[in-house]
Amino acid sequence: MAGGWNDCTTSWEMTLPEMTLPPLSSRTILTTRVDGTSYGDACDRIQQWATAGESCYVVAANVHVIMTAYRDHAYQQVLADAVLVTPDGMPLVWGLRSLGLEGQTRVYGPDLMLAWCDRASQVGLPIYLYGGSPAVLETLQRQLPDTYPGLIIAGAYAPPFRPLSPEEEAADVARIMASGARVVFVGLGCPKQEFWMARQRGRLPVVMIGVGAAFAFHSGTVSQAPRWMMQLGLEWLYRFSQEPGRLWRRYVINNPAFVLLFGWQWLGERLGFKKPIL
Numbered sequence: 091m092a093g094g095w096n097d098c099t100t101s102w103e104m105t106l107p108e109m110t111l112p113p114l115s116s117r118t119i120l121t122t123r124v125d126g127t128s129y130g131d132a133c134d135r136i137q138q139w140a141t142a143g144e145s146c147y148v149v150a151a152n153v154h155v156i157m158t159a160y161r162d163h164a165y166q167q168v169l170a171d172a173v174l175v176t177p178d179g180m181p182l183v184w185g186l187r188s189l190g191l192e193g194q195t196r197v198y199g200p201d202l203m204l205a206w207c208d209r210a211s212q213v214g215l216p217i218y219l220y221g222g223s224p225a226v227l228e229t230l231q232r233q234l235p236d237t238y239p240g241l242i243i244a245g246a247y248a249p250p251f252r253p254l255s256p257e258e259e260a261a262d263v264a265r266i267m268a269s270g271a272r273v274v275f276v277g278l279g280c281p282k283q284e285f286w287m288a289r290q291r292g293r294l295p296v297v298m299i300g301v302g303a304a305f306a307f308h309s310g311t312v313s314q315a316p317r318w319m320m321q322l323g324l325e326w327l328y329r330f331s332q333e334p335g336r337l338w339r340r341y342v343i344n345n346p347a348f349v350l351l352f353g354w355q356w357l358g359e360r361l362g363f364k365k366p367i368l
Contacts (some may be wrong), residue, residue: 111131111134111135111138114126114127114174115191116175117185117186117189117190117191118196119156119182119185119186119189119352120156120157120159120160120172120351120352120355120357121160121166122151122155122156122159122160122166122169122170122175123169123170124151124156124175124177124182124185124186125174125175126175126186126191126194127174127176127177127197127200128195128197129197129205130176132148132176132197132202132205132365133173133205133206133209135173135174136148136174136206136209136273136297136299137206137209137213137215139173139295140215140272140273141215141217141248141272143154143272143295143296144173144297145290145291145292145293145294145295145296146172146173146291146297146298147172147173147276147284147287147288147290147291147297147299147300148172148173148174148175148176148202148297148299148300149169149172149174149175149176149220149284149287150176150178150197150198150199150202150299150300150301150302151169151175151176151177151178151179151182151325152178152179152181152182153179153181153182153344153345154280154344155178155280155281155284156348157167157344157347158280158281158347162281165281165284165285165348166283168284168285168287168288169196169284170295171291172287173241173297173331176197176199176202177194177196177197178196178197178198178199178302179196179198179323179325180196180320180321180322180323181323181345181348181349181352182324183195183196185322185352185356189356189359196320199229199299199302199304200299200300200301200302200303200304200307200308202299202301203275203299203301203304203308204271204308206299207237207238207241208238210238210241210242210273211238211239211240211241212240214240214242214333215242215273215275216242216243216244216269216270216271216272216273217241217242217243217244217271217272217274217275217360218243218244218245218246218247218269218271218273218274218275218296219231219243219245219246219247219274219275219277219278219305220246220247220249220262220264220266220274220275220276220277220278221246221248221249221275221276221278221305221307222250222277222305222309223248225313226248226305226306226309227246227247227248227305229309229310229311230243230246230305230308230309231243231246231319231363233239233308233309234308240331243361244269244270244271245265245266245269245271247262247265247266249262249278256333259286259289263290263293263294266294266296268293271296272296272297273296273297273298273299273300274294274296274297274299274302275299275304276298276299276300276301277300277301277302277303277304277305277306278300279302279303280300280302281302283302284300284303285301296357299353303346307319312332313332314326315328315329316328326341326345327341329341
């Protein structure tokens with residue numbers, strides 16, 4: 091697939107001191123910074139941060155993430171503190187292109203997970219899986235090393251589907267610390283996973299990557315939309331058809347609201363307003 095995750099292999103041979111990465115080009119969509127990046131660029135940055143033991147997190151932003159941040163100041167601050175915010179959905183890709191990042195492609199959370207597994211299997215940086223269910227994690231721990239020989243899965247844990255006590259969260263952090271993982275995939279869903287990663291920044295010397303439903307997709311528990319639907323920005327329609335009861339509010343309310351609000355922003359910038367009309 092053009093612009094797909096497997097372009098992450100472009101710089102495996104580079105050692106850390108040789109990797110001089112350019113500054114990110116970013117744009118604000120509604121109230122959220124979204125970064126211009128690619129799978130290869132994102133993997134390069136994650137490799138640098140993980141090798142250096144940085145405590146930071148990556149957000150894969152789609153319309154749901156942007157609209158949640160638009161309404162919730164605390165969540166907006168969480169996104170602002172992320173070291174990288176990728177354009178996970180095609181509407182954000184189109185938005186970035188319309189704001190001047192003409193070559194921008196999608197950097198989709200589930201594909202970024204596979205891209206990093208591919209890279210990690212080559213450079214020997216252990217990963218950790220946090221989220222999902224025990225059955226899903228068991229499947230991933232069996233399948234991922236088969237697909238990416240050399241991949242080190244340092245550990246996996248499925249927390250309860252409820253708010254954790256401070257003691258439970260501290261135990262999870264201690265478990266991840268003891269594993270020796272350098273990158274943690276967090277599959278708790280939006281906005282729970284972003285708040286969790288923000289709380290662990292400074293506590294865990296790892297790169298945390300929020301990947302949403304990636305665990306369910308890659309374990310085969312939930313089917314993904316066909317690639318042609320993704321490329322046309324119709325993934326929401328496929329997912330809505332699969333889980334209408336759970337997702338109707340996200341797509342029936344959020345999507346039209348995003349189109350309206352971003353349309354005002356785009357028009358305001360074209361007319362020369364200093365701030366978007368929101």
